[in-house]
Amino acid sequence: MALPPFEETTEEREAFDRIVETLIFLYTESRRLTKEQARAHELTGPQLTVIKLLAGIGELSLTELSESMQTRNSTVTGIIDRMESAELVKRVRSEEDRRVVKIRLTPKGKALAKSVPIEPMALFRQALESLSPQEARTLLKILAKLEKTVRDALGGELRPSTESPNDAPTHGARTKP
Amino acid sequence: MALPPFEETTEEREAFDRIVETLIFLYTESRRLTKEQARAHELTGPQLTVIKLLAGIGELSLTELSESMQTRNSTVTGIIDRMESAELVKRVRSEEDRRVVKIRLTPKGKALAKSVPIEPMALFRQALESLSPQEARTLLKILAKLEKTVRDALGGELRPSTESPNDAPTHGARTKP
DNA sequence: CATGAATATTTCGTATGCGAAATACTCTTG
DNA sequence: CAAGAGTATTTCGCATACGAAATATTCATG
Numbered sequence: 001m002a003l004p005p006f007e008e009t010t011e012e013r014e015a016f017d018r019i020v021e022t023l024i025f026l027y028t029e030s031r032r033l034t035k036e037q038a039r040a041h042e043l044t045g046p047q048l049t050v051i052k053l054l055a056g057i058g059e060l061s062l063t064e065l066s067e068s069m070q071t072r073n074s075t076v077t078g079i080i081d082r083m084e085s086a087e088l089v090k091r092v093r094s095e096e097d098r099r100v101v102k103i104r105l106t107p108k109g110k111a112l113a114k115s116v117p118i119e120p121m122a123l124f125r126q127a128l129e130s131l132s133p134q135e136a137r138t139l140l141k142i143l144a145k146l147e148k149t150v151r152d153a154l155g156g157e158l159r160p161s162t163e164s165p166n167d168a169p170t171h172g173a174r175t176k177p
Numbered sequence: 178m179a180l181p182p183f184e185e186t187t188e189e190r191e192a193f194d195r196i197v198e199t200l201i202f203l204y205t206e207s208r209r210l211t212k213e214q215a216r217a218h219e220l221t222g223p224q225l226t227v228i229k230l231l232a233g234i235g236e237l238s239l240t241e242l243s244e245s246m247q248t249r250n251s252t253v254t255g256i257i258d259r260m261e262s263a264e265l266v267k268r269v270r271s272e273e274d275r276r277v278v279k280i281r282l283t284p285k286g287k288a289l290a291k292s293v294p295i296e297p298m299a300l301f302r303q304a305l306e307s308l309s310p311q312e313a314r315t316l317l318k319i320l321a322k323l324e325k326t327v328r329d330a331l332g333g334e335l336r337p338s339t340e341s342p343n344d345a346p347t348h349g350a351r352t353k354p
Numbered sequence: 355c356a357t358g359a360a361t362a363t364t365t366c367g368t369a370t371g372c373g374a375a376a377t378a379c380t381c382t383t384g
Numbered sequence: 385c386a387a388g389a390g391t392a393t394t395t396c397g398c399a400t401a402c403g404a405a406a407t408a409t410t411c412a413t414g
Contacts, residue, residue, distance in 0.1 A: 015317055016305050020298050022320040027204045028247050029327055035402080044369060062393065070205050075371045077394055082369075099379045099392040121197050127326040128193050131319065139319045140192055142312050143199040149304040150206055212372080221399060240362065252401045254364055259399075276362040276409045 030124035037118045042086075046071075046079050049120045051088065051105065055113035059104045061094070088112065207301035214295045219263075223248075223256050226297045228265065228282065232290035236281045238271070265289065 035045035043051070046069065053068055054060060060068070066076040080103055083089040088109035094100035105113060119125070128136060212222035220228070223246065230245055231237060237245070243253040257280055260266040265286035271277035282290060296302070305313060 012310070012313070015313055016302055019305060019313070019317050019320060020301060022317075022324050023200065023204060023301070024247055024298075025324055026320070026327060027200060029331065032402085033331070039403095046370070063391090070201055071370085072372060073393065074373075074395080078370070081394095094392095097380070097392080101393065121201075123327060123330060124197060124200070124323070125193055126330065127323045128196060130326040131322065133189070135319050135322070136189070136192055136196070138315055140196050140199075142308065142316045143196060143203070145307065145312070146301070146304045147199050147202055149307040150203060150300060153300060153303065154206065154210070209372085216373095223400070238362080239364095248400085249402060250363065251365080251403075255400070258364095274362080274410070278363065 026124055026127070030121045033123045034118070034120050037122070038116075041112065041116045041118075043112070043116070044079075045120070047083055047088070048116065048118065050079060050083060050103075051109060051113045051116070052119060054089070054103065054105045055110065059092070059102045061100045061102055063100075065103055083109075203301055203304070207298045210300045211295070211297050214299070215293075218289065218293045218295075220289075220293070221256075222297070224260055224265070225293065225295065227256060227260060227280075228286060228290045228293070229296060231266070231280065231282045232287065236269070236279045238277045238279055240277075242280055260286075 031045060034048065038045050038048040041048075049069055050065065053065065062076055062080065063073060065080075066073045069076065080089060080091065084091060087106055090104055090106055092102045092104060094102050131139065208222060211225065215222050215225040218225075226246055227242065230242065239253055239257065240250060242257075243250045246253065257266060257268065261268060264283055267281055267283055269279045269281055271279055308316065
């Protein structure tokens with residue numbers, strides 16, 4: 001009677017603030033450390049992600065890459081430009097669909113992928129190992145629920161972008177698309 | 178006997194991958210929507226964060242701002258430069274310590290802060306409301322544990338930056354420092 | 355009180371990251 | 385098969401984001 005479901009208590013608000021803050025902390029610190037570690041191998045964070053993705057798969061179109069990395073095509077174009085200049089990667093026009101550009105590792109890129117042991121978001125992954133299996137399962141379940149809520153909210157709201165129906169931003173995403 | 182604690186099963190690895198992916202999804206999508214909503218008010222995402230922070234506090238030094246936003250000083254300098262050009266904010270040299278720059282809202286900035294209803298990371302915050310109180314508590318507990326693990330790891334590792342001992346990156350952090 | 359270590363901010367160069375518009379190509383339908 | 389809708393990528397301009405180095409100022413010690 002006092003507080004309907006949507007009323008937010010002060011306590012609840014503080015808890016939410018802490019959660020938001022911690023989410024940002026975990027994401028940004030992991031990103032920073034990845035970037036720093038990548039530098040030791042003459043790579044940037046996103047470039048490391050690209051190399052690891054391609055090493056696992058072989059080749060990906062630019063759009064597939066951008067989806068895997070949760071970024072926009074226009075962002076990935078720039079990343080690939082620089083990697084191509086550095087001879088890490090090459091663009092190959094697809095034969096079936098000539099609009100598509102396939103991205104492949106060069107021998108130099110493959111060698112680098114093999115020699116670089118770090119993986120994107122390693123810091124966060126490592127932290128996950130400190131959780132009990134029970135906690136890990138619970139975390140995954142809760143995050144999945146949040147993801148669903150967000151996707152539903154975006155469905156009736158977003159995708160105002162001109163670009164392809166991507167999902168969203170980068171720097172260390174899936175290692176397996 | 179088969180798998181010592183540090184051995185990672187395939188199943189576990191996939192769960193970790195999903196968690197990492199979801200973390201990135203939640204962070205980046207919330208960030209994107211905030212940015213998009215801010216645009217309707219002639220603001221960028223980080224600028225919205227600055228305005229909301231200052232509206233709650235009054236004034237903050239540049240370093241305090243960068244810590245609240247989990248970004249580097251050099252990044253915030255640029256953000257404040259543009260906001261100052263837009264007359265949203267002004268720099269005031271501190272009297273006690275003349276190295277310090279205090280950032281304050283201008284009347285225009287205050288008015289804008291009042292008229293803009295959106296808050297940074299609103300999408301994610303809103304999603305949190307879909308959780309049961311129990312789930313929210315559990316999530317907070319697990320994230321706090323991860324945060325501690327990460328801080329410990331960084332303690333004996335990081336902070337290789339030349340800049341002040343900040344914590345890390347931006348775009349929508351605390352609303353209350 | 356002079357010097358050097360420490361701290362706060364800025365400057366600079368480079369790499370994302372994004373949306374909007376332009377290009378190039380494919381796929382309908384008529 | 386030609387015109388237009390749809391899709392893949394690039395181009396462009398702008399705003400972060402970062403580290404390293406430069407500046408300005410304060411503090412600690414001798």
